[in-house]
Amino acid sequence: MLGLNEKLKDLVLHNKSINVGVVGLGQMGQALVSHLFSLKGFKVCAVADKDLTKIKAIAEIFPSFKDRFVLFINNKFYKYDDLDKENFENNIRNFGIGESKIINNSVNQKAQKTKNIQVNPKWQNINLSKLATQLEDIFKKEKNKKEEKKDSLILKPSKEFISSNLYSFNKNSNGSINGSINSINNFSSIRENLNSYLKLESFQIEKFNQLVLENKIIFTDSFYIFPFIDDIDVIVDATGYPDVGAEISLISLFGQKDVITLNVEMDITIGPILKKIALLNDQIYSLSAGDEPAVIKELYDYADCLGFKIIAAGKGKNNPLDPHANPTILKQYAKDKGSSPKMMTSFVDGTKSMVEMACLSNATGLVADCRGMHGPHANIKDILNIFKLKEHGGILNKEGVVDFVIGDLAPGVFLVYKTENKQVEKILNYLNLGNGPNFLIYKPYHLTSIETPLSIALAYFERQPWIVPKDNGLVSEVIAVAKKDLVSGEIIDGIGGYTIYGLLDSYENAKNLNCLPIGIAQGAVLKRNVKKDDIILFSDVEFPEKTVLQKLRKLQDDLIQEKKS
DSSP states (O other), X not given: XXXXXXHHHHHHHTTOOEEEEEEOOSHHHHXXXXXXXXXXXXXXXXXXXXXXXXXXXXXXXXXXXXXXXXXXXXXXXXXXXXXXXXXXXXXXOOOSTTOBXXXXXXXXXXXXXXXSOBOOOTTTTOOOHHHHHHHHHHHHHHHXXXXXXXXXXXEOOOTTSOOOOEEEEEEOTTSOEEEEEEOOGGGGGHHHHHHHHHOOOHHHHHHHHHHHHTTOEEEESOGGGGGGOTXXXXXXXXXXXHHHHHHHHHHHHHTTOEEEEOOHHHHHHHHHHHHHHHHHTTOOEEEXXXXXXXXXXXXXXXXXXXXXXEEEEEEEEOSOOOTTOOTTTTHHHHHHHTSOHHHHHHHHTSHHHHHHHHHHHHHHOOEESSTTOOOOBOOGGGHHHHSSBGGGTSSBSSSSEEEEEESTTTTOEEEEEEOSOXXXXXXXXXXXXXXXXXXXXXXXXXXXXXXXHHHHHHHHHHOOOSBOOOTTOOSEEEEEEESSOBOTTOBOOOTTSSSEEEEEEEHHHHHHTTBOBGGGOTTOXXXXXXXXXXXXXXXXXEOSXXXXXXXXXXXXXXXXXXXXX
């Protein structure tokens, strides 16, 4: 973060900007877009959401921007003023982010009534077998680099050549260069693959780029056009839907765009494989600054760099905890808080805390002390007394854990640490940081998407992610648990719904028990009855659709997790 502001100022002095596309205009997405409009050094080129009214909310904050908005809906261009025309929304077909679809499967009639099932027909038939082979080659090259130190140069293809080719050149002893170009499956011509679905005309692609040059902002219901906008540097996923996030990340990375994601739900499912794919083309995949995992990671890096031993790290939960909460129960509560019932349900039923701490675990190696974590009621003054080993009067079975507290810390984060150096311990005591042996650092806030520009800037200037999973794959898993008695044939409606909540466990435990990861649970059809609060297993469900999310997860399990074990 140090020095980013000066670099942004220098960018402005040279009449340049970091060009951004944002997908998803929920609470976080709207705040991000409006914030980017206010910041020097950033330019929003395009925004995608299925709800046309979201653009009106932003226009109310920035009325002078109305003339800059150009709509691209259902493969046609419209002016902002067209939104106010009679029956405009009824005359176009919305498709895109988070759209409810009926699963084309004759499992039972309940499928016809289920709402908010995320199905992704655009990439449904994609074959990733060649990508798997390419990733295997990358792993081998990484291993060889450790065994043999050779000078190498990775060249990034130009934006005009949007492809997934990896250009790798090794210098021979005589100074000559041998080059090889490895094409990765059918993404090698991503424009053609996208156009097989979108059927864009060349004049439309030219118009996207011309509009951006004219300082227009494209609002669309399909994020699939983003790789065609050459000037976009970074694409931000602010959707929160794991399956949609998988598609956003995949087309962005293979379209030579860096990815910053607020979609923690997706990251805990396929973050490691996306990180590897990004490395193929010297792209950046990163979680956003400002969310709890990123803010805690900052505390972790600070303490770890100073040689302190991490006892516990976690967040304050600022909502009541009821694992059986659902959108109907929380409808008014969500309205009062300015959130959607689905999002609020994920907070109250505890799933969001599990997801966030799984993300932190995967980035640091810290683990849950027990399935679901302890989650004690504790104020800031109580944290040191609670998060210590049981033999010392605390609740922990081991040190080096993730957890959360319900109390006055919310919406902040904390980290408990200690030092083996007695002289350092004395200094910490002298500085009124505690009596030892454990000490506490905390931050009483996090700014969510308001901090996202920091991670965008770090990726752009330093080519570094803000926070990503460790190289050897997932450390923790959030497993799906029945929120009520479920019956055979019922469709799981996903995070923040009526059927499941999540509990944090280690990846190894979840794998050994064959637990269903919550990130891929949505849309799965139960093959047997499952009782309330029972863990749902892979053997309990079938998947009518093979989504990109599922295929990437399979690749990750085979290529990264299996190597880890």
